[in-house]
Amino acid sequence: MSVEETGYPPFPAGETLLARTPDRARPDQGGAAEPLLEVTDLRVQFRRGGRRVNAVNGLSYRLPAGRMLAIIGESGSGKSVSVRALMGLLPETATITGSARFDGSELVGLPEPEMRGRRGADIAMVFQDPTRSLNPTMKIGLQITEAVRAHADMDRNAARDRAIELLQLVKLPVPERRLVEYPHQLSGGMRQRVMIAIALAAEPRLLIADEATTALDVTTQAQIMELLLELQERLGMAVLMISHDLGLAATYAEDVIVMYAGRAVEYAPAGTLFEHVRMPYTQALLGAIPRLDREPHAPMPSTPGQAPDLTALPAGCPFAPRCTSADEQCADEPPFAEHEPGHWWACWHPVRDGA
Ligand SMILES: Nc1ncnc2c1ncn2[C@@H]1O[C@H](COP(=O)(O)OP(=O)(O)OP(=O)(O)O)[C@@H](O)[C@H]1O
Ligand code: SF4
Ligand SMILES: [Mg+2]
Numbered sequence: 001m002s003v004e005e006t007g008y009p010p011f012p013a014g015e016t017l018l019a020r021t022p023d024r025a026r027p028d029q030g031g032a033a034e035p036l037l038e039v040t041d042l043r044v045q046f047r048r049g050g051r052r053v054n055a056v057n058g059l060s061y062r063l064p065a066g067r068m069l070a071i072i073g074e075s076g077s078g079k080s081v082s083v084r085a086l087m088g089l090l091p092e093t094a095t096i097t098g099s100a101r102f103d104g105s106e107l108v109g110l111p112e113p114e115m116r117g118r119r120g121a122d123i124a125m126v127f128q129d130p131t132r133s134l135n136p137t138m139k140i141g142l143q144i145t146e147a148v149r150a151h152a153d154m155d156r157n158a159a160r161d162r163a164i165e166l167l168q169l170v171k172l173p174v175p176e177r178r179l180v181e182y183p184h185q186l187s188g189g190m191r192q193r194v195m196i197a198i199a200l201a202a203e204p205r206l207l208i209a210d211e212a213t214t215a216l217d218v219t220t221q222a223q224i225m226e227l228l229l230e231l232q233e234r235l236g237m238a239v240l241m242i243s244h245d246l247g248l249a250a251t252y253a254e255d256v257i258v259m260y261a262g263r264a265v266e267y268a269p270a271g272t273l274f275e276h277v278r279m280p281y282t283q284a285l286l287g288a289i290p291r292l293d294r295e296p297h298a299p300m301p302s303t304p305g306q307a308p309d310l311t312a313l314p315a316g317c318p319f320a321p322r323c324t325s326a327d328e329q330c331a332d333e334p335p336f337a338e339h340e341p342g343h344w345w346a347c348w349h350p351v352r353d354g355a
Contacts, residue, residue: 034104035062036238037086037206042098042108044078044085044262051311055081057262058098065205068232068239070253070270072246074285076307078262079242083208087125088115102206121151124199128211130191134183140194141179144201151202166197170227189220196227203235210242221245225252246286250274258282261308261318264336267344278343278350281319317347325349 044056056078063069071079085096086107100107102122107115119125127133135143144163148154154162160179167175170193183191192212199207209228213221229252232239243249249256249270256273258266258281266279277283284304305322308314314321316331323330329348336346 034064035101036065036103037063037240038099038101039082039086040099040101042082042085042100043096044081044090045095046091047093047095048311053310054313055094055262055310056085057313059259059262059264061257061264061267063206063238063240065238066232066236067255068229068241068253070241070243070249070256071259072243072249072256072285073259074244074307076310077259079259080210082259082262083125083210083240083242087119087123087208088112089125120147120199120204121202122204123206123208124202124204125208125210126192126195126199126212128214130188130195131183133195134191136183138182139179140181140183140186144179144194144198147198147201162201163197166200167194169200169231170194170197172197187220188216189224192216192220192224193227196224196231200231200235204237206238206240207232208240208242211244212241213248214244221248228252246274258285261313262310263318263346264344265319265346267336269342272343276340276343276353278339278345279319279347280323280325280349280351283351284322 039062040060042056042059043054046053046055059078059082061069071082073079081090081094084090085094086100086102088107088110090096096108098108102118107118110118134140141160141163144166145156145159148159148162148166152159152162163179164175167178172178172190172193178186178190178194183194186194192215195212196207207228212228213224216224225248228239228241231237241249241253253270256266256268256270257264258273258279260281266273266277266282268276273282274286277286308318308321316333317323317326320326320330327349332348334346334348336344338344339350
């Protein structure tokens with residue numbers, strides 16, 4: 001099936017999926033599996049000072065229930081804007097076009113009251129900085145019970161019991177004591193667990209974690225990712241994780257999208273992507289050794305050259321000014337297409353294995 005027919009990469013084929021690290025390999029849920037989230041040709045443009053910022057430029061992907069998809073890419077590539085667009089969390093200066101279907105119903109253009117009903121209940125989001133998301137003047141217990149009662153008709157005692165359950169679910173020790181504490185009394189890792197508990201309050205089917213572990217030390221980061229993985233498997237949730245951390249994406253996600261200048265430039269099951277990188281941009285992100293034997297949780301290396309100006313994107317491949325393989329053919333935009341089973345990229349001169 002070609003990109004022209006569908007506009008998005010299909011669910012990766014079973015064989016390439018099994019190339020995933022053995023502990024995360026699981027049977028193919030089938031190309032025919034209905035996606036929980038289906039994003040097609042998503043575009044977001046901001047009006048800023050008389051200019052237009054093209055933040056997301058035709059992003060398409062599918063996320064079936066119960067899977068973890070990582071979106072990676074350097075700062076400004078449109079990762080956060082693309083997920084905020086799904087949640088109706090962009091300012092009025094944003095124009096969103098394209099489609100994002102959640103369980104068959106359209107999110108783009110959904111009026112705010114309906115969107116509010118879906119936020120939390122169907123799709124919940126955890127951000128990088130829990131200190132900004134939690135209310136510093138409110139006890140943890142009240143913040144969780146408010147989230148619980150916003151989605152379920154429960155009295156105070158039942159909501160408190162549910163809050164304790166949620167804190168147990170996110171493995172916060174002595175949950176009863178935490179309920180009467182304020183955010184500043186908790187460590188960064190504990191606060192992030194509280195945020196996840198709040199996000200889980202309405203049992204969402206999709207959890208979006210936008211750099212949710214970036215502010216944490218490496219050990220706590222791994223613990224939170226393990227927790228997300230366990231919750232994903234136990235609750236059958238889909239997880240969309242956004243990260244700068246390639247090691248984290250390789251370790252935990254089943255599928256990875258690499259974004260550049262607001263579009264997907266490479267997409268594959270994680271094992272395939274890291275073992276057989278094809279985009280020069282992804283290779284640059286991975287540094288000299290595009291393999292899984294990179295140091296775990298190594299931060300995203302900076303790539304030489306400037307990220308493109310989103311108010312004046314060049315014609316052709318947007319990576320050309322920074323690409324050592326660029327030639328005259330790159331003045332034409334390379335199509336984003338499935339060149340190998342389950343492996344999509346947009347490049348005229350893909351990297352060869354071992355190069
Ligand atoms: N409200 C806004 N108005 C104008 N431009 C915006 C707005 N919000 C984001 N942008 C621009 O959209 C582009 C994509 O931003 P986005 O936050 O999605 O990047 P990102 O990939 O999440 O980066 P990071 O890794 O730094 O979080 C950036 O150039 C950013 O400046
Ligand atoms: S299309 Fe050309 S410029 Fe773009 S990444 Fe490939 S080789 Fe580089
Ligand atoms: Mg971001």
